[in-house]
Amino acid sequence: MRGLRKIEPYIPGDQPKFSKMIKINTNENAYPPSPKVKEALLNFDASQLRLYSSLDNYNLTSALGKRLKVDSDWITTANGSDDILALAFQSFFNSSDPIIFPDLTYGFYSVWCELFNIPYLELPLNDQFEFDFDKIPEKIGGIVLANPNAPTGLYKPVDQIEQILKKYHDVVVIVDEAYIEFGGQSMLPLLSKYDNLYITRTFSKDAALAGLRVGYGIGNPKLTGVIQAIKNSYNPYAVDSISEALAIAATEDYEYYQKINGEIAKTRDWFIIELNKLGFNTLPSLTNFVLTTHPQQSAEAIFNHLKKHQVFVRFFPNKERISNYLRISIGTKKEMTTVIDLLKAFMAENNGGTK
Numbered sequence: 001m002r003g004l005r006k007i008e009p010y011i012p013g014d015q016p017k018f019s020k021m022i023k024i025n026t027n028e029n030a031y032p033p034s035p036k037v038k039e040a041l042l043n044f045d046a047s048q049l050r051l052y053s054s055l056d057n058y059n060l061t062s063a064l065g066k067r068l069k070v071d072s073d074w075i076t077t078a079n080g081s082d083d084i085l086a087l088a089f090q091s092f093f094n095s096s097d098p099i100i101f102p103d104l105t106y107g108f109y110s111v112w113c114e115l116f117n118i119p120y121l122e123l124p125l126n127d128q129f130e131f132d133f134d135k136i137p138e139k140i141g142g143i144v145l146a147n148p149n150a151p152t153g154l155y156k157p158v159d160q161i162e163q164i165l166k167k168y169h170d171v172v173v174i175v176d177e178a179y180i181e182f183g184g185q186s187m188l189p190l191l192s193k194y195d196n197l198y199i200t201r202t203f204s205k206d207a208a209l210a211g212l213r214v215g216y217g218i219g220n221p222k223l224t225g226v227i228q229a230i231k232n233s234y235n236p237y238a239v240d241s242i243s244e245a246l247a248i249a250a251t252e253d254y255e256y257y258q259k260i261n262g263e264i265a266k267t268r269d270w271f272i273i274e275l276n277k278l279g280f281n282t283l284p285s286l287t288n289f290v291l292t293t294h295p296q297q298s299a300e301a302i303f304n305h306l307k308k309h310q311v312f313v314r315f316f317p318n319k320e321r322i323s324n325y326l327r328i329s330i331g332t333k334k335e336m337t338t339v340i341d342l343l344k345a346f347m348a349e350n351n352g353g354t355k
């Protein structure tokens with residue numbers, strides 16, 4: 001057959017279905033969404049579904065605007081942050097100069113570049129997995145930074161990213177804040193100062209609504225205008241009315257989310273200490289996951305041991321630099337205690353090292 005497109009897609013983490021598993025492989029939230037979300041779902045008037053959802057999700061952008069102290073006109077909603085990021089790539093990266101992101105970051109960035117024919121350069125993170133901004137060339141088409149980064153979990157302080165916004169003021173810098181609510185500081189206050197800043201966020205992680213598929217982008221009206229023109233060129237009603245109602249309920253219960261995400265941060269910090277007591281080297285993390293490796297044991301053997309006990313973590317055998325690492329999402333304290341107990345048993349069985 002002629003004319004068929006060839007593309008290597010992004011490979012998401014597995015979604016295994018076992019009733020008693022501990023699923024800590026795709027950075028979903030450990031806790032259920034706010035009870036207000038359930039209430040909104042039960043109270044949703046099904047007769048409303050006859051109508052299309054609102055074109056601009058005004059009620060949701062207003063709720064978000066109020067919460068984030070941003071003008072609602074600066075916010076665009078989409079079907080998960082994957083959708084808003086894909087729109088942003090198409091909207092902002094139309095130069096023949098390469099866009100820049102680290103070699104170890106969210107795997108979808110390079111997939112979108114291939115899909116949309118955007119030239120790109122993956123700059124190697126240093127041995128500590130830090131992004132050295134001095135290595136960015138002069139002539140570029142834009143920058144994409146996940147902050148904190150995935151899968152490393154490392155966070156860059158706002159003032160360092162601000163230097164990039166200043167230096168590369170004539171191209172758009174996308175800051176993907178999928179994990180920002182787990183401890184980092186948002187770039188939001190800099191939006192009015194830098195017209196080349198575009199921030200993306202999601203309800204999938206901190207709002208415990210990965211299954212709802214709602215994400216959003218925030219940028220000045222000029223950037224937002226381009227994003228909306230692209231969005232309205234193929235899927236104007238990306239967020240359906242049920243999702244909008246539920247996302248509003250989540251946005252309005254920030255108190256609940258501060259509580260559960262604070263718990264996750266506490267469990268994460270405890271988990272890192274426990275891992276390191278077992279001899280792991282774990283990167284500092286300001287997210288709801290950690291990236292860890294053991295100098296004597298192979299990641300694959302640990303992965304298989306955990307899987308045998310229905311604990312699913314993420315292992316990247318094909319990513320050379322982290323092929324001996326595991327990325328472990330933070331579950332509840334009880335789940336993470338089980339994980340530590342399983343790792344202790346593994347270490348006891350494999351004292352001589354399996355690597």
Ligand SMILES: Cc1ncc(COP(=O)(O)O)c(C=O)c1O
Pocket residue numbers: 026027079080081082083106146149150176178201202203204210214215
């Ligand atoms: C850094 C980063 N950005 C964006 C996303 C996409 O999230 P979603 O499409 O669920 O909003 C993910 C998901 O894992 C992520 O890790």
